[in-house]
Amino acid sequence: VERGCLRVVLNITDDHRKDRRMERLKALGRGTQIMFIAAVLLIIDSFLRWQEVEFDLGPLGGGSAGVSAWDDFLGIVMGLLTIVLIARIAARLAAVDIPIPLSFATTSFVLGVLIAVFAVVKNLTDDYSTFWSYVGVGLAILVAVGAWLEVQEAGGYHYDFANLPM
Numbered sequence: 001v002e003r004g005c006l007r008v009v010l011n012i013t014d015d016h017r018k019d020r021r022m023e024r025l026k027a028l029g030r031g032t033q034i035m036f037i038a039a040v041l042l043i044i045d046s047f048l049r050w051q052e053v054e055f056d057l058g059p060l061g062g063g064s065a066g067v068s069a070w071d072d073f074l075g076i077v078m079g080l081l082t083i084v085l086i087a088r089i090a091a092r093l094a095a096v097d098i099p100i101p102l103s104f105a106t107t108s109f110v111l112g113v114l115i116a117v118f119a120v121v122k123n124l125t126d127d128y129s130t131f132w133s134y135v136g137v138g139l140a141i142l143v144a145v146g147a148w149l150e151v152q153e154a155g156g157y158h159y160d161f162a163n164l165p166m
Contacts, residue, residue: 028093031149035108036089038142039082042115046070046079050133051126069122069136078118078140085111085143105154112147116140 028036052066069075088107091098100107119140123133 028089029150029153031146031151031153032089032092032108034146034149035085035112035143036093036146038139038146039086039089039115042082042119042136042139042143043079043086045132045136045139046075046082048132049130050075050123050136051128052130053128066128066130069133072122072126074118074122074125078115078122081111081115081118082143085115103154105151108150109147112144116144 046069048068049066050069051071052064054062054064056062070079085108088098088104088111092104102110119137123129123137126133
């Protein structure tokens with residue numbers, strides 16, 4: 001009888017923990033939610049074949065060979081920036097304060113735009129792009145859109161053009 005009661009108590013505790021995690025995720029702004037989900041999917045997508053070439057060896061048969069997004073400088077930088085963005089959002093989700101002089105919205109915007117630029121340039125400069133490279137570009141653009149939404153939720157960027165030094 002005591003074991004059954006203990007299980008119920010543990011299940012309630014586990015459910016409470018899950019509820020707190022979901023509350024923290026829901027507490028993030030819509031832009032951050034979009035960035036986080038798109039960035040995680042982009043990391044997964046980056047390990048799929050972004051380039052593929054098929055070949056025919058006549059009577060010996062044929063085949064195909066391909067590489068992931070991590071095959072060159074642009075892909076590596078895009079991947080590393082995406083990992084940094086995911087870590088930054090995870091730290092915010094865990095309520096860890098990272099002492100840097102820029103706001104979360106600013107760093108997210110810079111990372112989001114750089115990720116999108118590197119993904120688009122990589123896809124434009126690579127030959128034999130596959131479906132997964134286009135999915136990756138779409139996800140990178142979603143990361144940038146989420147970053148832009150985050151900036152808008154934070155109040156946007158306001159410039160005082162009247163007081164610029166001339």
